[in-house]
Amino acid sequence: MTPSIVATREYKFFMDGEWRESRSGETIDIHSPYLPEVIGKVQAVSRVEVDEAIEAAHLAQIKWADKSLQERSAYLYKWADELVHMQDEIAETIMKEVGKTLADAKKEVVRTADFIRYTVGEAQHINGESMRGDNFPGGSKSKLAIVERVPLGVVLAISPFNYPVNLSAAKIAPALIAGNAVIFKPATQGALSGTKMIQALHKAGLPNGIINLITGRGSDIGDYLVEHPGINMISFTGGTKTGKNLAKKSAMVPLVMELGGKDPAIVREDADLYEAANHIISGAFSYSGQRCTAIKRVLVHENVADELVKQLRVEVENLTVGSPEDGNTVVPLIDTKSADFVEGLIKDAARQGAEVLTGNKREGNLIYPTLIDYVNTEMRIAWEEPFGPVLPIIRCTSDEEAVNIANKSEYGLQTSIFTRDINKAFALASKIETGSVQINGRSERGPDHFPFLGVKGSGMGVQGIRKSIDSMTREKVIVLNLS
Ligand SMILES: NC(=O)c1ccc[n+]([C@@H]2O[C@H](COP(=O)([O-])OP(=O)(O)OC[C@H]3O[C@@H](n4cnc5c(N)ncnc54)[C@H](O)[C@@H]3O)[C@@H](O)[C@H]2O)c1
Numbered sequence: 001m002t003p004s005i006v007a008t009r010e011y012k013f014f015m016d017g018e019w020r021e022s023r024s025g026e027t028i029d030i031h032s033p034y035l036p037e038v039i040g041k042v043q044a045v046s047r048v049e050v051d052e053a054i055e056a057a058h059l060a061q062i063k064w065a066d067k068s069l070q071e072r073s074a075y076l077y078k079w080a081d082e083l084v085h086m087q088d089e090i091a092e093t094i095m096k097e098v099g100k101t102l103a104d105a106k107k108e109v110v111r112t113a114d115f116i117r118y119t120v121g122e123a124q125h126i127n128g129e130s131m132r133g134d135n136f137p138g139g140s141k142s143k144l145a146i147v148e149r150v151p152l153g154v155v156l157a158i159s160p161f162n163y164p165v166n167l168s169a170a171k172i173a174p175a176l177i178a179g180n181a182v183i184f185k186p187a188t189q190g191a192l193s194g195t196k197m198i199q200a201l202h203k204a205g206l207p208n209g210i211i212n213l214i215t216g217r218g219s220d221i222g223d224y225l226v227e228h229p230g231i232n233m234i235s236f237t238g239g240t241k242t243g244k245n246l247a248k249k250s251a252m253v254p255l256v257m258e259l260g261g262k263d264p265a266i267v268r269e270d271a272d273l274y275e276a277a278n279h280i281i282s283g284a285f286s287y288s289g290q291r292c293t294a295i296k297r298v299l300v301h302e303n304v305a306d307e308l309v310k311q312l313r314v315e316v317e318n319l320t321v322g323s324p325e326d327g328n329t330v331v332p333l334i335d336t337k338s339a340d341f342v343e344g345l346i347k348d349a350a351r352q353g354a355e356v357l358t359g360n361k362r363e364g365n366l367i368y369p370t371l372i373d374y375v376n377t378e379m380r381i382a383w384e385e386p387f388g389p390v391l392p393i394i395r396c397t398s399d400e401e402a403v404n405i406a407n408k409s410e411y412g413l414q415t416s417i418f419t420r421d422i423n424k425a426f427a428l429a430s431k432i433e434t435g436s437v438q439i440n441g442r443s444e445r446g447p448d449h450f451p452f453l454g455v456k457g458s459g460m461g462v463q464g465i466r467k468s469i470d471s472m473t474r475e476k477v478i479v480l481n482l483s
Contacts, residue, residue: 017208060209
């Protein structure tokens with residue numbers, strides 16, 4: 001096993017332009033999903049320090065918003081360049097911390113640099129508008145409204161473990177370019193990668209107080225951050241349960257939430273089964289299915305189910321399984337609790353009569369890719385999000401039945417429809433209750449300038465570069481009353 005490059009180094013948190021140890025005197029161990037040792041420690045930041053960070057952010061934000069867009073752009077471009085310079089170091093940290101292959105971790109870092117650059121470009125093309133009063137009956141032509149977008153103040157960015165750099169920067173970059181300061185709370189597992197990303201931003205010379213990295217357990221300081229009166233907007237990505245709790249606790253601040261999913265792949269009788277199977281396999285199993293937009297159930301017409309299942313089974317059995325260090329597709333899950341949960345879903349389905357075709361084997365946190373046929377709607381796996389390498393097949397007798405089961409879910413992130421009939425695809429897409437519908441493709445986030453959203457239990461508000469900037473700014477109207 002490769003020795004850890006991050007050893008048990010203790011990392012500081014970042015506040016008001018300085019790397020600091022917490023006065024709490026406490027640290028949190030960061031474990032790897034696949035290495036036996038603790039790979040790093042982060043500070044357990046106290047509530048008083050949270051107060052201090054938010055105050056520093058407010059003071060700094062005023063000057064930051066006063067800078068020209070070109071000045072703010074220059075810092076963000078430097079940040080993107082630093083990330084690219086640091087890609088090997090950051091990717092290795094991502095691999096060890098969240099168990100992603102080095103190739104995928106590098107892609108995540110480079111995609112993040114691209115994201116930042118595109119965000120700057122997008123912001124440079126946002127303009128306000130003006131309007132005259134007499135467009136409305138009785139309004140006066142002498143009233144001229146100038147409508148601009150202004151920053152909200154201090155944005156709280158809370159990110160999940162699975163894309164610890166990309167999903168964090170997807171909040172931080174739009175917030176910063178729009179003139180906000182940021183309090184960034186990474187997932188506990190993901191905090192080392194998040195820290196490296198902030199080191200890159202620090203190297204870019206960002207003024208003090210604009211970005212603040214607060215580490216600590218979400219369950220300890222999460223509520224305190226969310227309820228804090230100094231927070232002006234919250235951008236959250238994570239599980240639905242955490243998100244619902246957050247929505248209840250926060251008061252009168254704009255929220256954007258990207259939450260869990262149970263994305264179905266609907267395979268019609270007329271689908272190209274070979275194409276569908278390829279998309280479904282990469283959609284369901286890459287990074288062990290630990291993606292919000294992973295395909296988490298297949299709703300296939302019964303007339304083609306045998307053929308699809310045969311193809312899926314061959315492909316599932318060909319997936320590489322093991323350590324991310326060897327470039328495997330199916331890797332150990334983030335922690336034991338997650339592996340226990342996935343195992344519980346498989347056992348429940350098997351107990352209730354589903355046919356486990358392959359997989360259903362576990363070594364530590366590593367769950368072998370598992371394909372389960374003849375799943376019915378009484379089984380937990382038909383509805384619950386596994387965040388693991390397990391794919392249930394539900395056989396349907398009609399399009400209507402598939403759409404009904406798809407829509408009955410508490411989630412509404414994305415749906416894939418596989419068919420050769422484009423008219424039918426659009427007709428079904430219009431009935432589907434998810435943020436996006438993919439026709440003949442796997443569900444996925446991105447390209448990053450597409451709007452990205454979940455409905456129902458999958459979220460509220462919209463991300464995607466332009467939409468994220470919009471969500472972190474508001475309109476300001478100045479009315480000129482001409483004589
Ligand atoms: N829709 C999307 O864009 C998207 C993307 C990635 C992941 N996800 C979802 O995220 C989940 C997996 O990620 P996870 O396990 O890191 O999720 P999680 O909900 O456990 O944690 C997400 C973040 O919330 C923090 N947190 C925990 N308790 C908190 C509290 N009381 N107040 C504020 N913050 C708190 C955590 O520390 C972490 O930073 C899955 O459900 C997945 O579908 C959604």
